[in-house]
Amino acid sequence: MQKPLYIKGTKDCPQVTLDCENQIFEISGRSLPEDSAQFYAPVEAWLESYVKSPNSITEFNFRLDYFNSSSSRKIMSILFELEKIAKTKNAVKINWYYEESDEMIKESGEEIRSIVKIPFELKSYKAPVVVKPKK
Amino acid sequence: MEELLREKTEDTPYVELLPSGKITFKERSLPEDSNSFFAPIFDWVSEYVKNPQEKTEIIFQLEYFNSASARKFVKILIEFEPLFDNGKNVKVIWLYKQGDIVIRDRGIEISKVISLPFEVKEI
Amino acid sequence: MSPEFIFETFLDLKKDYLSFSYLGNIHDEITDMLIQLSESNIDHVAELSKMRNKVSFLMVESFQNIVRHSGNIPVEGNLPKPSLFQIRNIGATYYIASANVIPNVKTEMLKNRIGRLNTLTQEELKSLYMEVLSQEQDGIQRGAGLGLIEMARKSGHKLECFFEPINDEYTYFYLQIKMSGKKNPSEDEINLTIESTQQLHSKLSGENILLLLKGNFSQELILPVLKMVEENMSSFVNVHDKNTFFVLGEILQNIPKHSFVNEEGVKEGIFFMEKFGEYFAITSGNYVENHYVVDFEEKLNAFSKLSVSELNSLYRKYLREGNETEHGGAGLGLIDIIRLSNCNFQYHFQKINEAISFFTMRAVV
Numbered sequence: 164m165q166k167p168l169y170i171k172g173t174k175d176c177p178q179v180t181l182d183c184e185n186q187i188f189e190i191s192g193r194s195l196p197e198d199s200a201q202f203y204a205p206v207e208a209w210l211e212s213y214v215k216s217p218n219s220i221t222e223f224n225f226r227l228d229y230f231n232s233s234s235s236r237k238i239m240s241i242l243f244e245l246e247k248i249a250k251t252k253n254a255v256k257i258n259w260y261y262e263e264s265d266e267m268i269k270e271s272g273e274e275i276r277s278i279v280k281i282p283f284e285l286k287s288y289k290a291p292v293v294v295k296p297k298k
Numbered sequence: 299m300e301e302l303l304r305e306k307t308e309d310t311p312y313v314e315l316l317p318s319g320k321i322t323f324k325e326r327s328l329p330e331d332s333n334s335f336f337a338p339i340f341d342w343v344s345e346y347v348k349n350p351q352e353k354t355e356i357i358f359q360l361e362y363f364n365s366a367s368a369r370k371f372v373k374i375l376i377e378f379e380p381l382f383d384n385g386k387n388v389k390v391i392w393l394y395k396q397g398d399i400v401i402r403d404r405g406i407e408i409s410k411v412i413s414l415p416f417e418v419k420e421i
Numbered sequence: 422m423s424p425e426f427i428f429e430t431f432l433d434l435k436k437d438y439l440s441f442s443y444l445g446n447i448h449d450e451i452t453d454m455l456i457q458l459s460e461s462n463i464d465h466v467a468e469l470s471k472m473r474n475k476v477s478f479l480m481v482e483s484f485q486n487i488v489r490h491s492g493n494i495p496v497e498g499n500l501p502k503p504s505l506f507q508i509r510n511i512g513a514t515y516y517i518a519s520a521n522v523i524p525n526v527k528t529e530m531l532k533n534r535i536g537r538l539n540t541l542t543q544e545e546l547k548s549l550y551m552e553v554l555s556q557e558q559d560g561i562q563r564g565a566g567l568g569l570i571e572m573a574r575k576s577g578h579k580l581e582c583f584f585e586p587i588n589d590e591y592t593y594f595y596l597q598i599k600m601s602g603k604k605n606p607s608e609d610e611i612n613l614t615i616e617s618t619q620q621l622h623s624k625l626s627g628e629n630i631l632l633l634l635k636g637n638f639s640q641e642l643i644l645p646v647l648k649m650v651e652e653n654m655s656s657f658v659n660v661h662d663k664n665t666f667f668v669l670g671e672i673l674q675n676i677p678k679h680s681f682v683n684e685e686g687v688k689e690g691i692f693f694m695e696k697f698g699e700y701f702a703i704t705s706g707n708y709v710e711n712h713y714v715v716d717f718e719e720k721l722n723a724f725s726k727l728s729v730s731e732l733n734s735l736y737r738k739y740l741r742e743g744n745e746t747e748h749g750g751a752g753l754g755l756i757d758i759i760r761l762s763n764c765n766f767q768y769h770f771q772k773i774n775e776a777i778s779f780f781t782m783r784a785v786v
Contacts, residue, residue: 174453175452175453195452195453195481195485197452197485197488197489229456229474229477229478229481231478231481231482231485231568232482232567232568232570232571233485233567233568235554235567236554236567239554239555265474266474267474267475267478267575268474274547274550274551274554275554277551278551278554278555308644308648309640309644328670328674330639330640330674330677361657362663362666362667362670364670364671364674364754365671365753365754365756365757366674366753366754368740368753369739369740369743369753372740372741373743376741395658396658397656397658398657398658398663399658399660400658400660400663400664400667401658401663407733407736407737407740408740410737411737411740411741412741
């Protein structure tokens with residue numbers, strides 16, 4: 164089985180977990196690297212090999228707060244890679260999470276959904292309430 | 299007596315006040331309102347000095363602090379002077395990062411206004 | 422930099438709730454601080470807080486657009502002006518502007534591309550975006566124009582551009598994005614032209630300014646600026662850098678401590694960091710109430726007559742004994758600023774009316 168890929172998130176790069184054994188496929192946080200090609204290269208390489216012998220079910224989660232336009236290209240390339248699974252007898256599904264008041268992430272999800280040819284679900288969640296100390 | 303712990307934030311230091319006599323301030327101290335940030339620390343210290351341990355160690359390992367915080371640190375150290383005068387073992391350890399002579403010199407400056415054993419050490 | 426220049430610039434930016442200009446080497450490390458900076462100030466207008474994410478998005482796109490294009494350009498030293506990144510918030514409108522050097526050969530292409538985007542409706546921009554996004558492979562150029570399309574789309578206004586030739590090879594490319602929280606643009610308080618942005622850029626560059634910040638001075642505004650400066654430092658243990666940081670911290674925190682609070686509850690102030698030979702000059706300007714100008718001026722006057730060693734003794738004295746006034750603060754901050762500047766320190770009070778004066782101070786470190 165393919166070794167898992169973990170990338171710890173930073174202030175401008177997302178957290179990535181690609182783990183076949185535990186069936187976790189997720190990209191979360193902010194994706195704002197200026198050079199997104201560099202950041203996403205290991206992710207793309209991992210997926211390229213994964214789609215050759217995928218799990219029978221792959222649920223891929225996007226939980227992004229922000230992403231820049233150069234990341235949106237990379238998100239597309241991940242999705243195009245995942246489309247290859249859909250052409251086999253294996254199942255693939257995308258969950259696109261957005262904070263319920265975040266119109267921008269929701270809208271991006273809708274747009275991307277209309278481009279890719281895989282089951283794609285938009286899921287809203289409530290942000291945990293952060294109490295900011297006010298003086 | 300209970301311990302007092304504060305996680306560091308962007309503008310307040312990591313604080314660890316242990317009843318065992320180990321007191322630590324780390325990272326950065328530039329709170330917007332230094333009075334309200336340090337108030338619980340002073341309360342704790344004045345409680346501690348009433349019934350202190352034989353040995354007290356006060357450790358500073360700071361990266362940056364503003365002048366208002368410098369004044370607060372000195373005020374805290376002043377609280378410990380009577381303990382030392384009464385024969386208790388009290389020691390200040392001022393740690394600075396390798397090469398950070400600005401922080402080193404700020405420590406030396408504080409040591410000059412405090413009557414406590416004061417060690418300035420590179421880490 | 423004269424007190425007149427400081428006050429004049431402050432008045433030029435009178436309507437700005439937040440005004441931030443960064444001149445210099447634009448790199449990706451400060452993206453996160455820029456988001457923090459704009460978010461710290463966005464909640465004061467309801468219409469704006471709704472578009473918080475869009476503003477942050479546009480800021481990042483605009484900023485990275487500069488980073489992306491500043492590859493093959495001459496070193497900063499040979500340029501008449503350094504690159505610019507600017508955010509201004511006036512009323513419910515946000516302006517994000519950038520200026521960077523491009524080779525002349527790119528001028529026509531950019532002009533045409535922006536011109537064409539400006540003729541498209543929202544619907545057309547959306548289809549263009551979708552079309553580019555659905556192309557499987559990356560274009561030859563990174564981003565393949567997706568950034569500009571997104572800027573035009575998310576801003577909801579025409580992109581403004583301006584080209585200022587430098588020489589036979591290079592040109593300054595100015596790009597300004599407007600975002601309005603108001604449905605009807607005619608409700609906007611002011612319309613900032615890109616020409617005025619270009620003029621401000623020249624004016625700031627003429628004074629060697631690296632950083633200009635005007636706004637409501639609070640801790641939320643100060644912290645991202647401190648972080649930004651820190652990110653630009655070679656190391657956080659370098660003596661000169663660190664002393665600069667100490668002066669910077671004291672001057673920035675001094676503004677909200679003494680500032681007059683206006684009827685909107687705002688502590689309005691201005692702050693500059695400028696390159697001064699091998700040194701930095703750090704300048705602040707803010708209103709103070711007249712009734713405590715006398716005290717304040719007396720204190721500053723006394724401090725600035727002292728030598729560094731006298732200031733050191735006084736600092737130690739106050740450190741030990743305190744000298745807290747009703748406004749809090751023992752004057753330690755001011756002593757620290759003056760001694761670190763090696764007494765290269767100036768201050769000035771200008772009476773505005775019966776209630777307030779404009780106070781400026783400047784330290785070279």
